[in-house]
Amino acid sequence: MKLEQMYQEIILDHYRNPHRSGLREPFDAESYQVNPTCGDEVTLRVALDGDRVTDVSYDAVGCSISQAATSVLTDLVVGHTVAESRSTMDAFVEMVQSRGQVEPDEDVLADAVAFVGVSRYPSRVKCALLGWMAFKDALGRAATGSSANGSRRAEEQ
Amino acid sequence: MTASLGPESLSAGPLTASEQEKIRADFPILCRTVRDGRPLVYLDSGATSQRPRQVLDAERAFLEQHNAAVHRGAHQLAEEATDAYESARARIAAFVGVQPGEVVFTKNATEGINLVAYALSNCSVGQELVARFALAAGDEIVVTEMEHHANLVPWQELCRRTGATLRWYQVTDDGRLDLDSLEVSERTRLVAFTHQSNVMGTVPPVAELVRRAREVGALTVLDACQSVPHTPVDFAALDVDFAVFSGHKMLGPSGVGVLYGRRELLEVIPPFLTGGSMIELVKMEGSTYAPPPQRFEAGVPMTSQAVGLGAAVDYLSAVGMDRIAAHERALTDRALAGLSEMEGLRIIGPPDTTDRGGAVSFVLHDVHAHDAGQVLDDLGIAVRVGHHCAWPLHRRFGIAATVRASFALYNTPAEVDALLAGVHEVRRFFWG
Numbered sequence: 001m002k003l004e005q006m007y008q009e010i011i012l013d014h015y016r017n018p019h020r021s022g023l024r025e026p027f028d029a030e031s032y033q034v035n036p037t038c039g040d041e042v043t044l045r046v047a048l049d050g051d052r053v054t055d056v057s058y059d060a061v062g063c064s065i066s067q068a069a070t071s072v073l074t075d076l077v078v079g080h081t082v083a084e085s086r087s088t089m090d091a092f093v094e095m096v097q098s099r100g101q102v103e104p105d106e107d108v109l110a111d112a113v114a115f116v117g118v119s120r121y122p123s124r125v126k127c128a129l130l131g132w133m134a135f136k137d138a139l140g141r142a143a144t145g146s147s148a149n150g151s152r153r154a155e156e157q
Numbered sequence: 158m159t160a161s162l163g164p165e166s167l168s169a170g171p172l173t174a175s176e177q178e179k180i181r182a183d184f185p186i187l188c189r190t191v192r193d194g195r196p197l198v199y200l201d202s203g204a205t206s207q208r209p210r211q212v213l214d215a216e217r218a219f220l221e222q223h224n225a226a227v228h229r230g231a232h233q234l235a236e237e238a239t240d241a242y243e244s245a246r247a248r249i250a251a252f253v254g255v256q257p258g259e260v261v262f263t264k265n266a267t268e269g270i271n272l273v274a275y276a277l278s279n280c281s282v283g284q285e286l287v288a289r290f291a292l293a294a295g296d297e298i299v300v301t302e303m304e305h306h307a308n309l310v311p312w313q314e315l316c317r318r319t320g321a322t323l324r325w326y327q328v329t330d331d332g333r334l335d336l337d338s339l340e341v342s343e344r345t346r347l348v349a350f351t352h353q354s355n356v357m358g359t360v361p362p363v364a365e366l367v368r369r370a371r372e373v374g375a376l377t378v379l380d381a382c383q384s385v386p387h388t389p390v391d392f393a394a395l396d397v398d399f400a401v402f403s404g405h406k407m408l409g410p411s412g413v414g415v416l417y418g419r420r421e422l423l424e425v426i427p428p429f430l431t432g433g434s435m436i437e438l439v440k441m442e443g444s445t446y447a448p449p450p451q452r453f454e455a456g457v458p459m460t461s462q463a464v465g466l467g468a469a470v471d472y473l474s475a476v477g478m479d480r481i482a483a484h485e486r487a488l489t490d491r492a493l494a495g496l497s498e499m500e501g502l503r504i505i506g507p508p509d510t511t512d513r514g515g516a517v518s519f520v521l522h523d524v525h526a527h528d529a530g531q532v533l534d535d536l537g538i539a540v541r542v543g544h545h546c547a548w549p550l551h552r553r554f555g556i557a558a559t560v561r562a563s564f565a566l567y568n569t570p571a572e573v574d575a576l577l578a579g580v581h582e583v584r585r586f587f588w589g
Contacts, residue, residue: 002193002535003586007528014586035518038527038542038544038557039543039548040527040557062525062527063527063528064528065527106374124531127527
């Protein structure tokens, strides 16, 4: 069954027990991202100390893949520098967009190598990237000092 | 070129097992397997239907024997192509109870709705001002909360361009239209609504909505994408002013849709797209336009697709729309009965088949729709997951996404049972 290749146990673990979920203060930038094809959404906050990521907190509505990918993201970037985080992000994006053609580096991606199976399901790639796109956007905002794009989120609440 | 089923089809009950078998044999794609050899269980006809050989053959025969640009040229092929195109128009018109001159071919139903919206827009500005249809601040356009984005966004845009206000009927908890949630007034200029919700299957009370609109002199626009493929529909009897439907949802090709417009309206509203074919007289200083339907068909139209759609209505008619409706009602009944027994499963929409068609959407309290769809896909069951282009409706129910099974004439009770077993497997997979 191919299904188990996508829903690896690590992914299901993160889905059932997501790491660092919930929105926390303080933070330096926030990003709200939505997947227009399915309506899944995430609000993600980044806290920095100099060039080091000290916290990533988030509130997400989405499938197991998007929830687990966001949970894994926090494990991979918290405590690392912005530059290291971006490089991890690039490796993750390359892997999930590879249609199974890229052999992931476990030293870089750790638990996130489990998402290699997602790359074989093109319609799910956006799910795996939702939280990462929010993280990328939040880093950009932190750098430029614009703290959030969350107006739509605020309206919905 | 028909799917005549013989004497059995005289009764208007559900299709018999042998009739189902015969119909399925006409759809080559239904014989394929997916995901490691699973037989395909196609429950996504609400998104797009599959096509029988008769439709594929009609398109191919047209292209191999008669292809030419229609309504131009005097050579034999041009004549044959024009005849095939206009014959398709006439058969499609008859299929929905209207005159050929009231049927405009469009790219799809979305374009048909935009055609009406932009025609009204054009009535509201500049030299084309048609006072009777002009919209301005203070006017209202009414839709419903259960519309597909295609019957919502064009009206939002028309409001933005003209200053009119968009209002909407709300939806009740069991997925019906709440007729008490809005009152039309003298300011209401147009009421646009679906003939069958693409998410919930709900069939709103068309006669009552039309009566209310008429009373205040508002135009009516019916989105019939989800009704025309599944049940007998007569636009003249429904007394709507405009209606749209899509070829690819009714066994026909993609790239062709239909706009029905009441003749006297098509004669006075200005065109949307302009250019070749739709003109009467062209001078450098300005142009006049052909009578409808040509006025609304600028450029060389989709032709083999229109011919294919003609073959699709022949196929549907040969089976019998009343038989198809009865068959799909039986499938829907079976699905609703099975799903409503499952704990932690919530059906979004009416719980029974009264005024309801064959789209069945649901959520599981502990598994996201995407994940449920993925497990079903692994079992060979193709369903739609997401908001199905009806985001406001999902928001109204406080959910982001649903799983939708939608039926067509070629689906079987065994496929409904496969869905029900599949939903159990979804639960087992994620939560053991």
